Amino acid sequence: MQEPNTDVIQGTLDMLILKTLSLQPMHGYGIARRIEQISRDTFKVNPGSLLTALQRLERSGALDAEWKQTENSRRAKFYSLTRAGHKQLGAETEDWMRRASAVARLLKAEG
Amino acid sequence: MSAWRQLTRGLSALTNRADADRDVTDEVADYLEHARADHAARGMSPAESLRAARMEIGGVTNVEEQIRSSGWEYQIETTLTDLRYALRRLAASPGFTLVTVLTLALGVGATTSIFSVVNTILFQPLPYPNAHRIASILEMNKEGSSYAGTFGMFHNLAPRTHSFDAMAVFKPWQPTQTGQQQPERLTGQRVSSDYFRVLGVGPTMGRDIRSSDDRLGGPNVAVLSNALWRRLGGDPAIVGRSITLDSDPYTVIGVMPEGFNNVIAPDAQLWAPLQYDMSQGRAWGHHLRTIGLLRSGVTEQQASNEINRLGHAILNEQHPVTYGPDVSFVAKSLQGEISRGVRPALLAILGAVALVLLIACVNVTNLLATRGIHRRNELALRAALGARRARIIRQLLTESLLLAVIGGVAGMIIAEIGVRALIAMSPDTLPRASNIGIGGAVLAFGLAITTVVGLAVGLLPALQATRSNQRAELQHESRSVTGGQKFARNALVIAEVAIALVLLVNCGLLLRSLKRLISVSPGFAAPNVLSMQIQTAGHEFDSDSVTHRYFADVLDAITRVPGVEIAALTSQLPLSGDNDSYGVHVAGDEQGGQSVFRYAVSSSYFAAMRIPLKRGRVIDARDRSDSPPVALISESLARRTFAGRDPLGQRITIGPPTPVYTIIGVVGDVKQTSLAMGDPEPGVYVAASQWGGDRAMSVVARTLQDPAVLGPAIKRAIWSVSKDQPVVRTATMEQLMAKSGADRRFVVILFEIFALVALIMAAIGIYGVLSSNVAERTRELGVRLALGASPPSVLGLVLRQGMRLIVAGVAIGLIVAAAASHVIVSMLFQISQLDVVTYLSVAVGLSAVAIIACAVPAWRAARLDPTIALRA
Numbered sequence: 007m008q009e010p011n012t013d014v015i016q017g018t019l020d021m022l023i024l025k026t027l028s029l030q031p032m033h034g035y036g037i038a039r040r041i042e043q044i045s046r047d048t049f050k051v052n053p054g055s056l057l058t059a060l061q062r063l064e065r066s067g068a069l070d071a072e073w074k075q076t077e078n079s080r081r082a083k084f085y086s087l088t089r090a091g092h093k094q095l096g097a098e099t100e101d102w103m104r105r106a107s108a109v110a111r112l113l114k115a116e117g
Numbered sequence: 118m119s120a121w122r123q124l125t126r127g128l129s130a131l132t133n134r135a136d137a138d139r140d141v142t143d144e145v146a147d148y149l150e151h152a153r154a155d156h157a158a159r160g161m162s163p164a165e166s167l168r169a170a171r172m173e174i175g176g177v178t179n180v181e182e183q184i185r186s187s188g189w190e191y192q193i194e195t196t197l198t199d200l201r202y203a204l205r206r207l208a209a210s211p212g213f214t215l216v217t218v219l220t221l222a223l224g225v226g227a228t229t230s231i232f233s234v235v236n237t238i239l240f241q242p243l244p245y246p247n248a249h250r251i252a253s254i255l256e257m258n259k260e261g262s263s264y265a266g267t268f269g270m271f272h273n274l275a276p277r278t279h280s281f282d283a284m285a286v287f288k289p290w291q292p293t294q295t296g297q298q299q300p301e302r303l304t305g306q307r308v309s310s311d312y313f314r315v316l317g318v319g320p321t322m323g324r325d326i327r328s329s330d331d332r333l334g335g336p337n338v339a340v341l342s343n344a345l346w347r348r349l350g351g352d353p354a355i356v357g358r359s360i361t362l363d364s365d366p367y368t369v370i371g372v373m374p375e376g377f378n379n380v381i382a383p384d385a386q387l388w389a390p391l392q393y394d395m396s397q398g399r400a401w402g403h404h405l406r407t408i409g410l411l412r413s414g415v416t417e418q419q420a421s422n423e424i425n426r427l428g429h430a431i432l433n434e435q436h437p438v439t440y441g442p443d444v445s446f447v448a449k450s451l452q453g454e455i456s457r458g459v460r461p462a463l464l465a466i467l468g469a470v471a472l473v474l475l476i477a478c479v480n481v482t483n484l485l486a487t488r489g490i491h492r493r494n495e496l497a498l499r500a501a502l503g504a505r506r507a508r509i510i511r512q513l514l515t516e517s518l519l520l521a522v523i524g525g526v527a528g529m530i531i532a533e534i535g536v537r538a539l540i541a542m543s544p545d546t547l548p549r550a551s552n553i554g555i556g557g558a559v560l561a562f563g564l565a566i567t568t569v570v571g572l573a574v575g576l577l578p579a580l581q582a583t584r585s586n587q588r589a590e591l592q593h594e595s596r597s598v599t600g601g602q603k604f605a606r607n608a609l610v611i612a613e614v615a616i617a618l619v620l621l622v623n624c625g626l627l628l629r630s631l632k633r634l635i636s637v638s639p640g641f642a643a644p645n646v647l648s649m650q651i652q653t654a655g656h657e658f659d660s661d662s663v664t665h666r667y668f669a670d671v672l673d674a675i676t677r678v679p680g681v682e683i684a685a686l687t688s689q690l691p692l693s694g695d696n697d698s699y700g701v702h703v704a705g706d707e708q709g710g711q712s713v714f715r716y717a718v719s720s721s722y723f724a725a726m727r728i729p730l731k732r733g734r735v736i737d738a739r740d741r742s743d744s745p746p747v748a749l750i751s752e753s754l755a756r757r758t759f760a761g762r763d764p765l766g767q768r769i770t771i772g773p774p775t776p777v778y779t780i781i782g783v784v785g786d787v788k789q790t791s792l793a794m795g796d797p798e799p800g801v802y803v804a805a806s807q808w809g810g811d812r813a814m815s816v817v818a819r820t821l822q823d824p825a826v827l828g829p830a831i832k833r834a835i836w837s838v839s840k841d842q843p844v845v846r847t848a849t850m851e852q853l854m855a856k857s858g859a860d861r862r863f864v865v866i867l868f869e870i871f872a873l874v875a876l877i878m879a880a881i882g883i884y885g886v887l888s889s890n891v892a893e894r895t896r897e898l899g900v901r902l903a904l905g906a907s908p909p910s911v912l913g914l915v916l917r918q919g920m921r922l923i924v925a926g927v928a929i930g931l932i933v934a935a936a937a938s939h940v941i942v943s944m945l946f947q948i949s950q951l952d953v954v955t956y957l958s959v960a961v962g963l964s965a966v967a968i969i970a971c972a973v974p975a976w977r978a979a980r981l982d983p984t985i986a987l988r989a
Binding site for chain 1: 122123126127140145147155173174175179184187
């Protein structure tokens with residue numbers, strides 16, 4: 007463990023996936039890398055959890071999946087956000103903001 | 118939309134597992150490849166980058182499994198896999214499977230069929246809209262035994278009570294239908310006008326009985342049962358038509374609905390208004406049953422209090438002879454009243470069958486536990502390969518649930534057969550027997566038992582088998598059992614022996630009671646006596662003198678039949694169900710009367726029945742209708758009424774205050790209602806010629822040969838006098854005696870069956886535990902034999918081990934049996950609930966069977982070949 011990275015906060019993986027995919031369609035590994043990069047390696051994505059979450063979101067209709075050629079001419083399963091996915095992202099983001107600011111307020115008040 | 122996607126994706130995964138799997142495998146492989154390429158791009162060597170990618174992903178198979186298990190279809194697939202596997206496992210050991218399934222099936226089947234009976238009779242509400250409000254109204258003497266009421270009581274209480282919405286009295290009625298080819302005796306009831314209102318079910322066709330119908334001299338009207346209406350042709354316009362009953366035209370006013378179930382008299386075919394004649398003091402005879410519909414919100418206790426208060430205030434004053442200060446009045450639920458006689462027996466049987474089920478469960482647990490021990494290597498291997506404990510337990514539970522379900526289905530088949538057999542052999546006294554069936558509730562009960570049994574029985578071995586340390590398990594192929602498990606299994610065997618003993622003791626007590634009961638003397642000599650009842654029908658019998666003459670002629674005709682040694686007539690026949698009691702008082706003494714069975718008999722009755730004359734003389738030709746009335750009393754009545762005094766010449770009244778009868782003799786006591794009546798049943802005998810009003814008389818004929826053969830000849834003799842009189846209830850006195858013990862025999866047969874099943878199961882249990890024990894100790898026993906232990910000493914070793922369990926089980930069983938035996942006290946007859954002979958012989962017998970069950974594995978142990986055993 008050379009870096010102090012942690013697993014994704016419980017319950018936020020779906021939101022992070024949706025957010026990442028809202029920019030562009032991506033395959034599983036790409037999503038994992040992107041989350042790690044943007045969080046500056048604060049979060050470490052567990053591949054099993056990620057792929058399971060992708061299947062779950064695909065099943066629930068938030069994502070569409072399609073096998074496509076990648077830039078280096080290999081096949082990969084690309085996920086893209088559906089309208090339902092956009093809606094879910096909006097709702098989850100709002101919810102998260104509300105909670106996060108509440109937690110922040112509480113911590114500030116204590117100090 | 119998303120639900121649709123869930124469903125279709127899941128289904129396509131289910132139906133095309135290979136494609137779904139490939140998709141997952143491809144995606145994971147792709148992820149791995151991306152990761153590897155990433156690492157390689159950062160300058161790792163090909164081998165290093167692959168290793169790093171593998172590290173990152175943490176086991177390709179695990180990830181694939183994780184993804185696959187996230188869909189709902191995975192649960193179904195797992196269950197199917199488990200089921201398939203369980204089926205294979207069960208098929209691989211048919212002996213185990215057969216014994217387990219049979220054990221469960223017997224347990225569930227017996228419990229379910231008995232529960233069907235008990236549920237219908239004791240727990241299912243009566244088939245009436247306000248069943249819980251219908252009460253039986255009874256009188257109670259100071260000893261607390263209750264009996265039927267009088268018309269006087271009903272007549273006085275019904276208009277005054279505020280606790281009941283309606284009250285009704287009724288009595289059995291057996292009219293003869295004439296006006297067709299053959300006279301036929303029907304079964305019905307004479308009821309007061311509110312009878313159907315109390316039950317809450319009225320005629321669907323026509324109208325109910327009105328209070329204007331129910332008065333002395335009222336119109337002859339009748340309500341038919343649906344079945345009788347159908348048998349009479351099912352004429353939809355029958356209301357208003359006339360049928361001939363006892364030579365009188367009766368107008369049909371209504372027909373009851375098809376589903377109407379008259380629980381009070383299930384075989385009643387028709388109902389007519391009671392039209393009670395209150396003259397001549399008849400209103401004070403205890404021969405009417407009373408029911409009432411409790412006012413909504415009124416409890417039985419409140420109603421009892423009210424009628425008791427009213428009863429004392431009115432009746433004690435009106436008729437102090439019948440209603441002394443000791444008499445009280447109670448309202449009891451009709452349902453409880455109907456099942457009162459059979460309740461203790463049914464509950465005892467239910468208890469017995471629950472014990473059988475318990476033994477079955479113990480046995481199956483034992484079987485599964487033993488099997489679990491043999492499978493520990495397999496389970497440990499699976500755990501080492503990554504199966505989680507919950508997953509293994511789930512698989513084992515699937516297996517035991519599968520067993521339970523197979524056993525349950527087989528049990529339901531046994532239950533169905535069992536219920537039919539129960540109904541077929543149930544005694545007539547079993548109320549509502551025709552309603553018994555395996556309904557929804559019972560089915561649910563059976564399924565619940567099966568599931569609970571499956572889960573309970575499967576859980577213990579599953580936990581036991583998965584608890585042990587995997588590594589130790591894999592390292593040395595241990596065959597021994599740990600101390601805790603051994604204790605648990607020994608405890609199960611001990612429990613089994615104890616339960617079997619409890620059942621056997623109860624069964625033994627009941628059997629010995631039955632034996633005593635059968636050998637009890639009824640007070641008359643039953644062999645070679647044939648009886649039948651003649652019911653007179655028609656207006657010519659309105660006159661007592663005609664009736665007397667008719668019966669005298671019949672008696673003459675019967676006496677002339679070849680083979681008849683001596684014949685007699687009686688108004689009520691012992692053990693036949695006749696129940697006609699009168700209050701007997703010493704003339705001039707209105708207090709201290711007794712309720713006594715009244716027999717109006719021909720002079721030959723005592724000789725024909727061989728009822729011994731103890732003092733005085735019997736009725737003879739001197740006692741004509743115009744001579745002074747005489748009576749004989751039974752010994753017990755003499756003792757109770759005339760303690761110490763000479764009863765001969767004493768004067769008594771029977772029912773109404775006149776006439777007064779002079780006692781001319783004392784005869785032996787006779788069992789009237791049942792052989793099981795512990796206390797003597799007092800009786801009073803009057804000359805048939807001096808008693809008016811009996812329209813039905815029983816013939817008793819003592820014959821020189823087999824009495825049953827003479828039936829047709831005697832009937833011909835009766836019809837030679839008048840061919841229109843129906844003859845019913847033909848039976849030898851020996852048949853009546855056997856019938857009197859029928860309900861006990863029913864209970865005994867059931868207990869015998871359950872005790873036998875328990876015994877067999879206990880034997881199987883002991884055998885199973887000991888033989889697996891021997892199998893586990895093969896190596897140890899081999900060492901002993903190799904080191905010079907003699908085969909007999911090894912035999913003794915195993916036997917001693919089994920004996921310890923048996924002795925412990927028997928000891929516990931004896932204590933429990935003694936404590937539990939009070940449950941069946943009411944069914945015992947002239948035997949103590951702690952009868953030493955029964956307890957001892959059961960303990961010895963059970964031990965013998967158990968030792969045989971031990972002997973087989975012990976003998977096998979003694980015959981072990983040490984060279985083979987050591988290699989095991």
